[in-house]
Amino acid sequence: MSSFEQEALLWQGKPSHLLKFKTYFFCLLFCWLVFPILIALWTAIKLKITRYELTNQRLKVYSGVFNRNIDELELYRVRDYNLKQPFFLRLFGYANLFIISSDATTANIDLLAIKNGNQVREKLRSAVETRRVQRQIRTLDMD
Numbered sequence: 001m002s003s004f005e006q007e008a009l010l011w012q013g014k015p016s017h018l019l020k021f022k023t024y025f026f027c028l029l030f031c032w033l034v035f036p037i038l039i040a041l042w043t044a045i046k047l048k049i050t051r052y053e054l055t056n057q058r059l060k061v062y063s064g065v066f067n068r069n070i071d072e073l074e075l076y077r078v079r080d081y082n083l084k085q086p087f088f089l090r091l092f093g094y095a096n097l098f099i100i101s102s103d104a105t106t107a108n109i110d111l112l113a114i115k116n117g118n119q120v121r122e123k124l125r126s127a128v129e130t131r132r133v134q135r136q137i138r139t140l141d142m143d
Contacts, residue, residue: 005056005057007056007057008055009053010055011054012051012053013052013111013114013120014047014048015050015111015112016092017044017047018092019113020044021088023039023040023043049062050062052111054123054124056075056127059099059109059124072106073099074103075131076131077101077103078101080100081098081099081125082097083118085117089113093116094115094117095114095118096113096114097111098110
């Protein structure tokens with residue numbers, strides 16, 4: 001397979017506003033003050049702008065309100081992933097996916113409050129294995 005293989009989008013998602021439920025709740029309690037309204041608005045904007053993309057080659061995390069930040073992780077560098085479903089998020093079908101990599105600049109990526117986390121984890125697992133085979137990457141665990 002060519003090293004110039006076309007990159008294809010496998011999954012795209014955003015964090016849920018359930019992630020910041022406590023912040024919104026306390027801002028609602030003190031909404032008669034101006035400052036909590038600004039905090040809630042800022043929190044909502046930051047969540048709205050954050051976006052996750054999984055392609056057949058990379059995982060990308062877009063964030064930042066004024067300055068755009070794009071974190072990219074080559075899939076063959078993924079070492080491990082961990083899916084956690086806190087009770088409150090599980091009630092609504094959301095989960096947190098924590099990714100550990102061997103990348104020097106992006107050692108960990110957290111996909112927080114994503115819908116259908118188990119399906120995303122399986123897509124990630126499959127894409128990582130496929131990418132490792134394409135790049136002929138072998139991992140060596142040493143204890």
